[in-house]
Amino acid sequence: xxxxxxxxxxxxxxxxxxxxxxxxxxxxxxxxxxxxxxxxxxxxxxxxxxxxxxxxxxxxxxxxxxxxxxxxxxxxxxxxxxxxxxxxxxxxxxxxxxxxxxxxxxxxxxxxxxxxxxxxxxxxxxxxxxxxxxxxxxxxxxxxxxxxxxxxxxxxxxxxxxxxxxxxxxxxxxxxxxxxxxxxxxxxxxxxxxxxxxxxxxxxxxxxxxxxxxxxxxxxxxxxxxxxxxxxxxxxxxxxxxxxxxxxxxxxxxxxxxxxxxxxxxxxxxxxxxxxxxxxxxxxxxxxxxxxxxxxxxxxxxxxxxxxxxxxxxxxxxxxxxxxxxxxxxxxxxxxxxxxxxxxxxxxxxxxxxxxxxxxxxxxxxxxxxxxxxxxxxxxxxxxxxxx
Numbered sequence: 001x002x003x004x005x006x007x008x009x010x011x012x013x014x015x016x017x018x019x020x021x022x023x024x025x026x027x028x029x030x031x032x033x034x035x036x037x038x039x040x041x042x043x044x045x046x047x048x049x050x051x052x053x054x055x056x057x058x059x060x061x062x063x064x065x066x067x068x069x070x071x072x073x074x075x076x077x078x079x080x081x082x083x084x085x086x087x088x089x090x091x092x093x094x095x096x097x098x099x100x101x102x103x104x105x106x107x108x109x110x111x112x113x114x115x116x117x118x119x120x121x122x123x124x125x126x127x128x129x130x131x132x133x134x135x136x137x138x139x140x141x142x143x144x145x146x147x148x149x150x151x152x153x154x155x156x157x158x159x160x161x162x163x164x165x166x167x168x169x170x171x172x173x174x175x176x177x178x179x180x181x182x183x184x185x186x187x188x189x190x191x192x193x194x195x196x197x198x199x200x201x202x203x204x205x206x207x208x209x210x211x212x213x214x215x216x217x218x219x220x221x222x223x224x225x226x227x228x229x230x231x232x233x234x235x236x237x238x239x240x241x242x243x244x245x246x247x248x249x250x251x252x253x254x255x256x257x258x259x260x261x262x263x264x265x266x267x268x269x270x271x272x273x274x275x276x277x278x279x280x281x282x283x284x285x286x287x288x289x290x291x292x293x294x295x296x297x298x299x300x301x302x303x304x305x306x307x308x309x310x311x312x313x314x315x316x317x318x319x320x321x322x323x324x325x326x327x328x329x330x331x332x333x334x335x336x337x338x339x340x341x342x343x344x345x346x347x348x349x350x351x352x353x354x355x356x357x358x359x360x361x362x363x364x365x366x367x368x369x370x371x372x373x374x375x376x377x378x379x380x381x382x383x384x385x386x387x388x
Contacts, residue, residue: 090127
């Protein structure tokens with residue numbers, strides 16, 4: 001199979017991903033910076049992507065004049081028209097400028113909090129102008145280095161007030177954005193508020209418009225904390241809150257590396273893709289990653305192509321796993337339990353079922369002896385992935 005992507009696959013990249021110049025905290029850029037329109041052209045050259053996403057200041061620099069902004073947007077719109085790419089997701093940079101050194105929505109300075117909401121409203125206007133329908137909120141500076149600096153309960157109140165306000169703005173303007181909160185445990189702050197999927201889901205339940213807000217999980221953000229990303233995504237699917245997803249890769253326990261999807265942990269990537277495909281995820285598949293610092297322009301294009309091809313190869317592997325005769329044999333050999341109320345675990349309560357279960361006799365030795373061929377199942381998974 002060629003594994004050639006098409007827009008139907010809903011693959012997207014950010015201006016900050018394929019446009020990353022190779023800078024890191026210890027070194028200057030290794031690639032020339034590209035204008036937004038040039039990034040669109042590069043992504044079109046890679047072929048197969050549906051869209052390109054942006055932070056407000058990826059597209060329009062924070063200090064741009066109105067005339068400069070108009071020119072940039074005109075050139076960007078023309079590039080989208082030429083290539084057929086579209087904008088699917090937008091977000092706000094509330095972490096780069098020094099004004100956000102102590103956070104944005106959770107800053108101790110009320111004027112900074114007001115500016116953060118102001119900036120986000122304008123960024124929502126910009127995203128809506130280009131047709132985005134998902135709006136990601138990553139609170140990269142929402143946190144602290146010392147708990148002496150902030151009351152975490154009050155910080156969560158401030159965070160909720162800001163999101164509630166922006167949901168109101170979304171409704172008033174008729175933008176119909178689906179907001180997606182993006183959790184991360186640390187970096188750039190020592191401790192970031194809403195660090196995990198579970199924190200985000202609990203936070204969403206407290207909002208005035210919880211239906212408007214979901215989650216944008218990212219591979220690297222879970223792996224850097226040593227967590228199982230597939231389980232994190234499963235929780236968002238289970239809660240009906242997977243509004244967007246960031247695909248990349250990451251060595252466990254390291255800083256945020258943003259490697260190409262599947263390049264570090266292909267087995268974990270396989271189970272993620274299998275989960276998404278088995279459960280019918282229909283949203284955007286966004287690659288929030290960077291080419292290696294060693295890459296030139298041609299290699300950046302290969303990075304983009306490789307991201308999409310890897311997903312498609314893992315999608316094909318998931319189909320082969322589901323259809324594989326040995327996999328089916330292993331799964332069929334495992335204990336399935338009995339019928340509801342006649343041997344299996346009950347799913348709903350009734351007095352009759354409770355009485356039957358309360359009085360049921362169990363043979364613990366027989367239950368413990370039932371075979372669970374997980375070694376064989378896992379080895380067959382490896383064989384399918386390696387093409388044996």
